[in-house]
Amino acid sequence: MPEAEAVSFRARIEALEAGPVGSGLPAQRLYRFKPHLIFKWAAELVRHPGVLRAVEQVIGPD
Known part of the structure; x- marks a missing residue:
């Protein structure tokens, strides 16, 4: 993912x-x-190819 x-x-x-x-509740x-x-x-963030590649490296493709 580009820095910007x-x-x-x-x-x-x-x-x-x-x-x-x-x-009155915190956003979190x-x-x-x-x-x-x-x-x-x-x-958009959770479907970003760069994010998905990083997650796939940790948990595997399936």
Whole structure:
């Protein structure tokens, strides 16, 4: 993954963690499970070929 792309994803994650969500709960608690279903950028991140290759190296192809 190019550095600029990684920086962009990181900025989005940090903005989510720091931003107000209006419920009084921390963002980490609200969006802990399946954030890729809520945020398009998270879906792009979990399907990124570079991320998938790295995960495949750790857990195998299947």
